[in-house]
Amino acid sequence: MADSQGYRAKVGFLVPSTNTTAQPEIDDLRPIGVTNHIARMTIANSEMVERPGFDQVLDDIRGSATPAIESLITADPDIVAVGVSPEAFWSGVDAQSKVVSAFSEDAGGRPVITSADAVGAALGALGDLRRVAIITPYVKLGDNTVRRFFDDSGFDVVGIEGLGASTPAAISHIGPDRLRTAVAAVDSADVQAIVQVGTNVAMARFAASAEAFLGKPVLSNNAVLYWHALRTLGITDRFPGHGTLFEQH
Structure with a gap:
């Protein structure tokens, strides 16, 4: 039942x-x-x-x-x-x-x-995008580790920006102004998609809005991971307001 x-x-x-x-x-x-x-x-x-x-x-x-x-x-x-x-x-x-x-x-x-599985699946669904910029919640030490993972996975990391949270709980304090600065810092004409990692960063709504003015995918960790969970289970609902991934894939 x-x-x-x-x-x-x-x-x-x-x-x-x-x-x-x-x-x-x-x-x-x-x-x-x-x-x-x-x-x-x-x-x-x-x-x-x-x-x-x-x-x-x-x-x-x-x-x-x-x-x-x-x-x-x-x-x-x-x-x-x-x-x-x-x-x-x-x-x-x-x-x-x-x-x-x-x-x-x-x-x-x-x-x-x-998250690693989900990001790979999302970038593949969006057109096998390989040139990415990354936003992390960390200081440089954490940024370098994340960059290495993407490099070893065959992606071309065009830019990376750490949000500088000093503790796990402090990650949740990062607001839209800091996210806006980070997106601007990593974006360029060479970037096919911007990927945010870190599930305590509140970026799902901001990422959907950022796609509209950048004209390229902006993937927030929680949204991508949840999308991948649903699609893995065969649930293919599409709905607007949450970014290209949920609207078209």
């Missing part, structure tokens, strides 16, 4: 405990008959301006991911979306499949997707 509310699908969404952005953004995108179910990985709000702080965040995520997934699957979701960029991008291309495989095992064999 189908779930009374999620009779089309139930989407499990894994986020760090400091994340206050992903849930409202994906709820704005939820089609009728689909329900979203959040699980939180407990992490400390560590300073991320030096390597030890970044490593602490990663250690916290890795230590709490399995318990969070085990809790999440008691709701019997149809898919698990891992809404945490560090684990998606920082493990490196070679380790990505191993990370997803381990998460899938924790999820009882359910499909598991990450």
